[in-house]
Amino acid sequence: MTNTNPILEVRNLRKNYGKLTAVDGISFSIREGGCFGLLGPNGAGKSTTLEIIEGIKSATSGEVNYKGVPIGDRFKEEIGIQFQSTALQDYLTVRDVLNMFRSLYKDTVPVQDLIDSCNLGEYLDRDTSKLSGGQRQRVLLALALVNDPKIVFLDEPTTGLDPQARRNFWGLIAGIKKKGKTVVLTTHYMEEAYVLCDEIAIMDHGKILAIGAPDRLLKEHFQGIWIEIPKEDFKSSSKEGLLGEFFEREESIEIQTNHANEVFRALLERGVSLNRVKVRSQNLEDLFIQLTGKDLRG
Amino acid sequence: MMQSFKRFLAALNARNKEFVRDHAALGWNFAFPILVVAGFGFAFTGKSQEIYKVSIYQPSGQTQQAGDLAFLKTQYIQFITVTDLQPAIEKVERHQTDLLLAPGTTGPIRYWVNSTSPKGYFLEKVLLGSGTGATQAFSKEEVHGKEIRYVDWLIAGILSMNMMFNALFGVGYVIVRYRKIGVLKRLKATPLKPFEFLSAQALSRLFLIQFVSTVLFVGCKWMVHFEMRGSYLDLFILMSLGAACMISLSLIIAARLSSEEFANGILNLISWPMMFLSGVWFSLEGAHPLVQKIALIFPLTHLISGARAIMIDGTPLAKLPMEVGMLGGMTLVFLTIGSSIFKWE
Numbered sequence: 001m002t003n004t005n006p007i008l009e010v011r012n013l014r015k016n017y018g019k020l021t022a023v024d025g026i027s028f029s030i031r032e033g034g035c036f037g038l039l040g041p042n043g044a045g046k047s048t049t050l051e052i053i054e055g056i057k058s059a060t061s062g063e064v065n066y067k068g069v070p071i072g073d074r075f076k077e078e079i080g081i082q083f084q085s086t087a088l089q090d091y092l093t094v095r096d097v098l099n100m101f102r103s104l105y106k107d108t109v110p111v112q113d114l115i116d117s118c119n120l121g122e123y124l125d126r127d128t129s130k131l132s133g134g135q136r137q138r139v140l141l142a143l144a145l146v147n148d149p150k151i152v153f154l155d156e157p158t159t160g161l162d163p164q165a166r167r168n169f170w171g172l173i174a175g176i177k178k179k180g181k182t183v184v185l186t187t188h189y190m191e192e193a194y195v196l197c198d199e200i201a202i203m204d205h206g207k208i209l210a211i212g213a214p215d216r217l218l219k220e221h222f223q224g225i226w227i228e229i230p231k232e233d234f235k236s237s238s239k240e241g242l243l244g245e246f247f248e249r250e251e252s253i254e255i256q257t258n259h260a261n262e263v264f265r266a267l268l269e270r271g272v273s274l275n276r277v278k279v280r281s282q283n284l285e286d287l288f289i290q291l292t293g294k295d296l297r298g
Numbered sequence: 299m300m301q302s303f304k305r306f307l308a309a310l311n312a313r314n315k316e317f318v319r320d321h322a323a324l325g326w327n328f329a330f331p332i333l334v335v336a337g338f339g340f341a342f343t344g345k346s347q348e349i350y351k352v353s354i355y356q357p358s359g360q361t362q363q364a365g366d367l368a369f370l371k372t373q374y375i376q377f378i379t380v381t382d383l384q385p386a387i388e389k390v391e392r393h394q395t396d397l398l399l400a401p402g403t404t405g406p407i408r409y410w411v412n413s414t415s416p417k418g419y420f421l422e423k424v425l426l427g428s429g430t431g432a433t434q435a436f437s438k439e440e441v442h443g444k445e446i447r448y449v450d451w452l453i454a455g456i457l458s459m460n461m462m463f464n465a466l467f468g469v470g471y472v473i474v475r476y477r478k479i480g481v482l483k484r485l486k487a488t489p490l491k492p493f494e495f496l497s498a499q500a501l502s503r504l505f506l507i508q509f510v511s512t513v514l515f516v517g518c519k520w521m522v523h524f525e526m527r528g529s530y531l532d533l534f535i536l537m538s539l540g541a542a543c544m545i546s547l548s549l550i551i552a553a554r555l556s557s558e559e560f561a562n563g564i565l566n567l568i569s570w571p572m573m574f575l576s577g578v579w580f581s582l583e584g585a586h587p588l589v590q591k592i593a594l595i596f597p598l599t600h601l602i603s604g605a606r607a608i609m610i611d612g613t614p615l616a617k618l619p620m621e622v623g624m625l626g627g628m629t630l631v632f633l634t635i636g637s638s639i640f641k642w643e
Contacts, residue, residue, distance in 0.1 A: 056487060056643075081487040087479035089312055091319035096312065103308030104488040106301055
């Protein structure tokens, strides 16, 4: 249930650490009730941007407005945060930390609701230091929800989780969205962003390179499809006159084209077997790589 | 206001649970001072002063008159100049000083010796055997009193020292570790205010220190039957003030640091000189005047001095304005600095 009104507006946000510019004058707005994803390679400025919006870090310049006004003291009561890495106090059980965090806020959700919505029942009386990665992330999510927040910030919440735990977590986030809350998410997983986010911004070097709904961005940046043919089925002379762009991989040839009918027809005419051909459309990962490059980041 | 108190209580409750459930740390908090008292107390009781200790009474402004006495050149005797006669006599009564000598300008040279002190007996023989070196005669003043054993004297220092380590490392080190591992960052994202968090940490530790100290006090009393001549309430109030002062000092260290190793170094840099120069193990009376002056900057010095005055001399708290004033003043200064420079990250 996405509202068109922005709940958060970021204007000309900049953050410098000495000579290093971590966030370079970015602007965007986040609609109420939607899921907004910040994507980018390591060191792109995602977490810094998120922490400035959350009020954890101060900006060098620029402003962040919540419901049309600059964020103030009340903001902390209305947001929930799950940091990329968070430690909890030692020797406290899941129940202890839930109760402690509930006591820090004015308006809170009943403990049982948190237990149910985040599936905490099995290990409620377990020391938080003895939880598995997935269990721990669910506890941290529950802590982000104790105050029934209007906005939930999740900084790489599924990093390090196995596929089952990750998909389970996606379900929890989808549940939060269903309740009408705004979710702001950073992630390295493009599939995660595609499944969960209504809108994404791809960042690199502190700047936003692209912003919009995932499907719209894909349409804007890519046309046509990818055709993948094993190298042994493809003759080097076959590519003459084909409508598309060729990419030679280790095991295959890839053709990006907007004229699938013509390409397939031409390939058959030139005797190329299509029995093992694969066809796919471009995804967010392709877009991410196209925009941010293939260089290894820190 | 109510909401603020609720947050404070939540942080306090969490910290208390942490401490109580950390059995290893809790056990060590009790075991360490008991081991020290047992070790040092039994090792030194009855042979606490390997050298003889003689006080030379010299009222302020009076020129040195005792210099001619051959006795003063005797080796292996520690001579301490005192300016107040009555406290010096009380020390002879308690065997804390073996002999008190008051060489006057005229008349006989008075000396005080405890009739039940073996060391006093030997020193008296040495004194009389060495002669006055002049026409004056010696005049003996015999005093009586139960011996204050080394362990009686030591106990206030041990309790105070344990309090110091407990406060410095129990608050300062813990907050630095919280900062390093991200606990403080998570709390910063909540409406919890630094003052609420810090006061919860401080109060939690204050309660725990007082609880541990009370258990230790009772345990040691039962174990070594040390002297306690003053008011228990006065001692409790002074100890609370001392603990608050140490905790406040630790908050300064914890205000910004995020390296446990560095914090550990700073805490050791503060605690070790305090331990050795605040009179935990030995009296500072005979120490170099500069050392005595340096010792005054340590809160532990004032805490131990006040605790000994209450426990050994039975001095009421109202008569310890220096100790109470210094501890109270330092607490305020440390708290102000610590809370004003505190950062979550």
